[in-house]
Amino acid sequence: MSGKNIREKGIQSLLFLSGTVAVVALFLLCIFLFREGILLFEDYPVSSFLTNTKWFPTASPPIFGLLPLLLGSLIVTAGAIMFSVPLGIAAAIYISELANPRISSILKPVTEILAGIPSVVFGFFGLVILAPVVQRTLEIPTGQTALTGSIMLGIMALPTIISISEDAISSVPRSIKEGSLALGSTKWQTIYRVTVPAALSGISAAVMLGIGRAIGETMTVMMVTGNSAVIPGFPSGLFAPVRTMTATIALEMGEVPQGSDHFHALFAVGSVLFITTFIINILANYVKRRYRFNL
Amino acid sequence: MSKQFIRNIAISSIVLVILMSAFAGVGCVDQESEDGESGITEDAVSGSIIVKGSDTVLPLSQAAAEDFMMENPDASVTVIGGGSGVGIAALIDGEVEIAMASRTMKDSEIQNAQNNGINPVEHVIAWDGIAVVVNPENPIKELTFDQLKSIYDGSVSNWQELGGEDRPITAITRDSSSGTYGYFREEVLLNEEYRQDALVQPATGAIVQEIAQNRGAIGYIGFAYLDESTTALALDAGSGFIEPTPQNIISRDYPLARPLHYYTDGEPDGLTKEFIDYVMSPTGQDITSDVGYFPVM
Numbered sequence: 173m174s175g176k177n178i179r180e181k182g183i184q185s186l187l188f189l190s191g192t193v194a195v196v197a198l199f200l201l202c203i204f205l206f207r208e209g210i211l212l213f214e215d216y217p218v219s220s221f222l223t224n225t226k227w228f229p230t231a232s233p234p235i236f237g238l239l240p241l242l243l244g245s246l247i248v249t250a251g252a253i254m255f256s257v258p259l260g261i262a263a264a265i266y267i268s269e270l271a272n273p274r275i276s277s278i279l280k281p282v283t284e285i286l287a288g289i290p291s292v293v294f295g296f297f298g299l300v301i302l303a304p305v306v307q308r309t310l311e312i313p314t315g316q317t318a319l320t321g322s323i324m325l326g327i328m329a330l331p332t333i334i335s336i337s338e339d340a341i342s343s344v345p346r347s348i349k350e351g352s353l354a355l356g357s358t359k360w361q362t363i364y365r366v367t368v369p370a371a372l373s374g375i376s377a378a379v380m381l382g383i384g385r386a387i388g389e390t391m392t393v394m395m396v397t398g399n400s401a402v403i404p405g406f407p408s409g410l411f412a413p414v415r416t417m418t419a420t421i422a423l424e425m426g427e428v429p430q431g432s433d434h435f436h437a438l439f440a441v442g443s444v445l446f447i448t449t450f451i452i453n454i455l456a457n458y459v460k461r462r463y464r465f466n467l
Numbered sequence: 468m469s470k471q472f473i474r475n476i477a478i479s480s481i482v483l484v485i486l487m488s489a490f491a492g493v494g495c496v497d498q499e500s501e502d503g504e505s506g507i508t509e510d511a512v513s514g515s516i517i518v519k520g521s522d523t524v525l526p527l528s529q530a531a532a533e534d535f536m537m538e539n540p541d542a543s544v545t546v547i548g549g550g551s552g553v554g555i556a557a558l559i560d561g562e563v564e565i566a567m568a569s570r571t572m573k574d575s576e577i578q579n580a581q582n583n584g585i586n587p588v589e590h591v592i593a594w595d596g597i598a599v600v601v602n603p604e605n606p607i608k609e610l611t612f613d614q615l616k617s618i619y620d621g622s623v624s625n626w627q628e629l630g631g632e633d634r635p636i637t638a639i640t641r642d643s644s645s646g647t648y649g650y651f652r653e654e655v656l657l658n659e660e661y662r663q664d665a666l667v668q669p670a671t672g673a674i675v676q677e678i679a680q681n682r683g684a685i686g687y688i689g690f691a692y693l694d695e696s697t698t699a700l701a702l703d704a705g706s707g708f709i710e711p712t713p714q715n716i717i718s719r720d721y722p723l724a725r726p727l728h729y730y731t732d733g734e735p736d737g738l739t740k741e742f743i744d745y746v747m748s749p750t751g752q753d754i755t756s757d758v759g760y761f762p763v764m
Contacts, residue, residue, distance in 0.1 A: 303680075
């Protein structure tokens, strides 16, 4: 009996350890990221990091201005939202409300397969197919622009947005929809005035998770946005090359001397990126929990 | 009850297998390095060395290492990329026998090495040419260094100002971790900064891709990457226009030619010496030409 007890306890604690691996990993990563990032500010003023408009990491003296990278990330993400949110929500409404079950049973898994395509494949597609199209249609000097990155990121964020919004829309109770139809509203009025507002919390969470995915994406963005560290105008910046925070880290980490200011600056950029996605994820969770539909 | 017992046994044996394979891996690594050490002291053409560094030199070292190991089955030459800085840092830490570099060591790196008891010795193993390329439809076929500098520092933004067609210039560079980025900045920009709105590409292939489809684009790439999708320009560094041809690089007339280096700790001996001798031998220099670089003569 006691032998069995010990075994039970042993297995339990083993599983407990496995369960906490993610938490421990996150915790250690945070400490490492922030510690390396903060070391930059021993030699380089925080105010300059946050407000300087130039990113010249290998000049002497080097200039580490976060602004072009932060704004680059923001404009690409904003563009991605403009593409993926209307399209994603429309697709979710179609799949859960309008499509006949046979079609939606094909559409949903196919959408999810889209999420499984490696980002380098998206990047390659964007570079070879989309960039020339963008350049020719808009007659701009280069097709590697924020817009190209936004379109690719929009496509990549679609599966997240569609699948979570679809879950939210189909979990709206039948009784509400039937009530609306019984009062004489048309199918479209019911969707527009009843179903979608009722599922809004889930849809907002879907959008935020989609944004989180877009802002952290690296490979695709690095391959198609041209990576010029300039402050983008809005909306004209959409049609010019930009450099995101993720691309900067990926481009420059390769050969930066360990322990140098440049090394720490990249970690500082990484910390900013981490904090941004962390806030977005917390907001998404909060919205999802706070406005959960309960009847 | 017994079913559960069997399941538990199954789970623990799986865990055990995983643990064992993990430790088996550790064992292997240990053994290899021991073999390597004893190999070097006993016999020159057996044992193992690690060559690490510049991605520019990587294809050359890889091809040479493959042929070298084919001829000397007991020897193991591991070639790792990562960039010139990474390779030099590994040499300073005593982790590798040979560091590959597409640039010379900086004073600070030599200082660091000496502080660590490492005495870096330079070997020029090949020459690389950097071609300045434009779209084949661009009428411009030659540029002076001053013109090239004005394109890359941002003072000229339209081909018209250089006698070409009325079209904005898209200047393309590599990322700052590339040795070529540093070399070009030193030679052409005279250590000034690149223009802020230059396109930054993570790989040479991406530069070729962009130039092939963009009539206003200009970039710099290694000679190994030249093909009919781009046109290489003749350059004038003050002594007349020099065509970008292999002959002009071998004769050192072409202004953007740079040596590729191996660095060792002290004069090489044992397998390290054998390998470097192999790379410098006529066979090794043929391999050099095959991968698109130019022999040291």
